Amino acid sequence: MKLYYWPKTRAFRALWMLEELRVPYEFAFVNIRAGDQNEPEFCRVNPMCKLPALEDDGVMVAESGAVLLYLADKFPDARLGVPLGDPLRGRFLQWMFFTGACLEPAMAERMTGAPGNTVSFGWGDLGRVEHAIEGALKDGPWVVGERFTAADILVASTLQIAYMAKLIEPGGVLSEYVDRAVAREGHERAAAIDHREAERVALRR
Numbered sequence: 001m002k003l004y005y006w007p008k009t010r011a012f013r014a015l016w017m018l019e020e021l022r023v024p025y026e027f028a029f030v031n032i033r034a035g036d037q038n039e040p041e042f043c044r045v046n047p048m049c050k051l052p053a054l055e056d057d058g059v060m061v062a063e064s065g066a067v068l069l070y071l072a073d074k075f076p077d078a079r080l081g082v083p084l085g086d087p088l089r090g091r092f093l094q095w096m097f098f099t100g101a102c103l104e105p106a107m108a109e110r111m112t113g114a115p116g117n118t119v120s121f122g123w124g125d126l127g128r129v130e131h132a133i134e135g136a137l138k139d140g141p142w143v144v145g146e147r148f149t150a151a152d153i154l155v156a157s158t159l160q161i162a163y164m165a166k167l168i169e170p171g172g173v174l175s176e177y178v179d180r181a182v183a184r185e186g187h188e189r190a191a192a193i194d195h196r197e198a199e200r201v202a203l204r205r
């Protein structure tokens with residue numbers, strides 16, 4: 001399995017997932033700072049010419065949510081997804097789509113400072129997004145309830161960026177949730193690899 005990757009990008013989400021799964025993979029480095037993502041060869045893997053993307057035995061999948069769902073379905077024994085027929089499958093899919101559809105656009109809107117239209121914009125606004133995640137966390141430590149899933153990788157890693165960018169006030173239920181997620185061994189391994197690769201590419205410059 002090949003992960004198209006560059007350190008300190010959204011490819012971290014797929015790296016974290018792979019480290020949770022503990023399955024073999026290799027990196028295909030795409031230096032987005034040097035414009036390598038625009039090479040026609042990579043744009044055939046992801047027509048958006050963006051990271052992450054995954055290639056698995058001829059199967060190509062891009063968009064971080066889709067990459068994580070693909071991996072969760074491929075390795076069901078790891079129980080990072082929710083199988084078809086399970087009553088929690090609906091909530092799992094909801095939270096898998098939520099980061100790209102609601103959390104990220106709401107963060108981008110907050111970053112620009114432009115007032116949006118909370119009724120027509122699919123994400124409402126960042127306040128509503130925070131409220132929705134807080135509501136989900138009333139039923140358990142993770143967004144789908146008792147069990148950590150791929151959806152938590154998406155939501156928690158993106159919230160972490162929201163904190164770093166000072167888009168959300170630290171403290172409370174959401175901070176505790178992010179702390180809980182990043183304390184996982186899978187995250188620690190992935191963060192160490194991401195850090196190592198960031199140092200390595202910086203030295204090459």
Ligand SMILES: N[C@@H](CCC(=O)N[C@@H](CS)C(=O)NCC(=O)O)C(=O)O
Pocket residue numbers: 008009010011032037049050051052062063064065100
């Ligand atoms: N919706 C995409 C966003 C991917 C994305 O924007 N990736 C950035 C890195 S964090 C990228 O590859 N940027 C390069 C470019 O746009 O040229 C996903 O979630 O996978």
